[in-house]
Amino acid sequence: MPETTLTMDYVMEASSSAHFSGLRVDGLLRSSQSASSSPRSASSAAATSTEANFPKQPFVIGVSGGTASGKTTVCDMIIQQLHDHRVVLVNQDSFYRGLTPEESERVHEYNFDHPDAFDTEQLLECVGILKSGHSVQVPIYDFKNHRRCSDSFRQVNASDVIILEGILVFHDPRVRNLMNLKIFVDTDADVRLARRIRRDTVERGRDVNSVLEQYGKFVKPAFDDFVLPSKKYADVIIPRGGENHVAIDLIVQHIRTKLGQHDLCKIYPNMYVIQSTFQIRGMHTLIRDREISKHDFVFYSDRLIRLVVEHGLGHLPFTEKQVITPTGSVYTGVDFCKKLCGVSIVRSGESMENALRACCKGIKIGKILIHRDGDNGKQVMFFHRLDALPFLKLNEICSSLHKFICLLKQLIYEKLPKDISERHVLLLDPVLATGNSASHAIELLLQKGVPESYIIFLNLISAPEGIHCVCKRYPSLKIVTSEIDDSLNDEFRVIPGMGEFGDRYFGTDD
Structure with a gap:
C-alpha cells in the first residue's frame, strides 16, 4: 500500500458561483455582529480605530504543481469539503497575456510555461482586491485563439477562502507572500504527460504531435527550471494528487481550524x-x-x-x-x-x-x-x-x-x-x-x-x-x-x- 506523504511547516495564513457554498464562518459573523450591537461611546470607538486598519482577512491557499498534476482535482475536493464556507477558485491560467498578431503566427514557438507568459501584475491586483473584501472581475482566456475575451469577464466575490491555483503561483515572491497555506501537488511525470495529451486534444482542439512537441520543447524544461524549484516553498506536499484522500482530509481539517480562529x-x-x-x-x-x-x-x-x-x-x-x-x-x-x-x-x-x-x-x-x-x-x-x-x-x-x-x-x-x-x-x-x-x-x-x-x-x-x-x-x-x-x-x-x-x-x- 503506498505511503501517504504529508509535509507541514508551521512553527506552527475565481470560479463561478457554483464554487460558493454556505454562509460566512460563524465565529467571524458573531464577531462582527457583537461589535456592531454592543453600545460604545465615541471615545471607545476612537480607541478601537486601530482595529479598522486590519479588515477581516480571507484564508488564501496556493496550489501549485506540474502541468496536469491534479491541481484542479485537489482544489475541487477542498472546495467540496469546505461546504459550510464561502470559497472561490482563482486560476493563474486566466491571467495569460494575449498574444500579439506576430506571436499568434508563430504560436508553436511561444513558451506558455514561462513566467513571462503571465500578467502577474494583474493577478496581484485581483487577489489584493479580493483580500480587501471586494468583488473583482477576472479575465477569461481563450485557449484556442490564445487571447483574452475582450468583452467578457468573470465576477468573483469576496470570500472566506481564496484558492489560487497554477503551475507558477509559487515562483514570484510577491504572489507567495499573499498565501496563508502553500500546497504542491506532486505527480509522476509520465502520468502528467498522459493527462496533458488527453486534456489538450479533447478540450483545446490540438493534435497529439503538437502536444508532444510542445511538451518536449517548452513544458518539461520550464518544469525543471521554474516549477520544481518552487516546491521548496510549499507547506504541504501531496503525492498522487486527488487520489491522496488522507492528505486532503488533513489539509481541510487544518483550514477549518484556521478559519475558526479570531x-x-x-x-x-x-x-x-x-x-x-x-x-x-x-x-x-x-x-x-x-x-x-x-x-x-x-x-x-x-x-x-x-x-x-x-x-x-x-x-x-x-x-x-x-x-x-x-x-x-x-x-x-x-x-x-x-x-x-x-x-x-x-x-x-x-x-x-x-x-x-x-x-x-x-x-x-x-x-x-x-x-x-x-x-x-x-x-x-x-x-x-x-x-x-x-x-x-x-x-x-x-x-x-x-x-x-x-x-x-x-x-x-x-x-x-x-x-x-x-x-x-x-x-x-x-x-x-x-x-x-x-x-x-x-x-x-x-x-x-x-x-x-x-x-x-x-x-x-x-x-x-x-x-x-x-x-x-x-x-x-x-x-x-x-x-x-x-x-x-x-x-x-x-x-x-x-x-x-x-x-x-x-x-x-x-
Whole structure:
C-alpha cells in the first residue's frame, strides 16, 4: 500500500458561483455582529480605530504543481469539503497575456510555461482586491485563439477562502507572500504527460504531435527550471494528487481550524487563544458576573488560569526521552524544558503563581511592580532591588525611540533570577489592556538579556488594543490568552471585561 506523504511547516495564513457554498464562518459573523450591537461611546470607538486598519482577512491557499498534476482535482475536493464556507477558485491560467498578431503566427514557438507568459501584475491586483473584501472581475482566456475575451469577464466575490491555483503561483515572491497555506501537488511525470495529451486534444482542439512537441520543447524544461524549484516553498506536499484522500482530509481539517480562529490570530501568528468550549465559556460567564461571591470568583479564575498556564507550557521547547514502564516496555516521550521561570506583574499577576507552581514543581518566580499613573493608560515601573540598576550606553538608548522613552523615564528595580537570560520566561498578568504595562515589563526582560522569543505572556483576557501594541512591537514573543474582548472604553478599561481583577481576587474591592 503506498505511503501517504504529508509535509507541514508551521512553527506552527475565481470560479463561478457554483464554487460558493454556505454562509460566512460563524465565529467571524458573531464577531462582527457583537461589535456592531454592543453600545460604545465615541471615545471607545476612537480607541478601537486601530482595529479598522486590519479588515477581516480571507484564508488564501496556493496550489501549485506540474502541468496536469491534479491541481484542479485537489482544489475541487477542498472546495467540496469546505461546504459550510464561502470559497472561490482563482486560476493563474486566466491571467495569460494575449498574444500579439506576430506571436499568434508563430504560436508553436511561444513558451506558455514561462513566467513571462503571465500578467502577474494583474493577478496581484485581483487577489489584493479580493483580500480587501471586494468583488473583482477576472479575465477569461481563450485557449484556442490564445487571447483574452475582450468583452467578457468573470465576477468573483469576496470570500472566506481564496484558492489560487497554477503551475507558477509559487515562483514570484510577491504572489507567495499573499498565501496563508502553500500546497504542491506532486505527480509522476509520465502520468502528467498522459493527462496533458488527453486534456489538450479533447478540450483545446490540438493534435497529439503538437502536444508532444510542445511538451518536449517548452513544458518539461520550464518544469525543471521554474516549477520544481518552487516546491521548496510549499507547506504541504501531496503525492498522487486527488487520489491522496488522507492528505486532503488533513489539509481541510487544518483550514477549518484556521478559519475558526479570531481575526487577530490571523494577523499576528504569535497570538494564541485556547480553544473555546462550553466549560470555558461557562467559567468566563461566572467570573465576569459582578454578583458572584469572592470564593467562586477565585475558584473559577484558578481553573481558567490553570488552563492558560498548561497551554503556555505547550509552547516551550522539548527533547525526546525514553523511559521503561512498569510492564518493562519502552515508552518514547518528551522531557520538559528545564531552564524556565515565571515573572508576575504585581499584583494581579500574583494570582497566577499558584497555577504555575502546581504545573512546574519548584519553579523560580520573579516579580515586577508596575504602578498605574492615573487613568490615562500611562505606566510607572518599580521593582524590588535598586542595586541591579543597569548601566546604559548612549548608543544603546538611541537605538530605539521606544526603549529610550521607557528606560529614561522610569526608575527600574527588579527581583528576578540571576540567570534569567538563560531561561524561558512565563510573564504573568491576568488582563492585557493598553499593553503599556506588558511593554515595560518586556523591555526590562530584554535588557536583562532574555531573548524575545523566550518570553511567553500569559493572561486571561486581552483587549485588541493591547494585542496590537505588544504583537507589533515584539513579533517573536508569544501571547496566550483564554478570550479576546471587544475593546477599551474611555477610561482604558477592558469591555466587557471583568473589573479590577486583583481587587476581586484578593478581596480588596469595595
